[in-house]
Amino acid sequence: MPKAGASKIKPLRCPTCGTLVTVADPEFPFCSDRCRVIDLGKWASGAYRISSPVHDPELLDELDGLRSEAKQRDRDRGENG
Numbered sequence: 001m002p003k004a005g006a007s008k009i010k011p012l013r014c015p016t017c018g019t020l021v022t023v024a025d026p027e028f029p030f031c032s033d034r035c036r037v038i039d040l041g042k043w044a045s046g047a048y049r050i051s052s053p054v055h056d057p058e059l060l061d062e063l064d065g066l067r068s069e070a071k072q073r074d075r076d077r078g079e080n081g
């Protein structure tokens, strides 16, 4: 059996800050949780803008769904009142 070692680990650069990271890193390909969140925030805002607050459209969608669900439940209950 060939030796399984760390010989094939390729270091990559963190897309956010450029620090070298390896696949062994828990936050790969980012160097830290912070950099991962920053990068995700950039994509979520659509145009790699940093200066604006991050709005998550999916989260808003989810909240909307929960709200209409609750409304429907209210209606079902009201029929027998």
Ligand SMILES: [Zn+2]
Pocket (backbone or CB within 6 Å): 014, 015, 016, 017, 018, 019, 030, 031, 032, 035
């Ligand atoms: Zn980084």
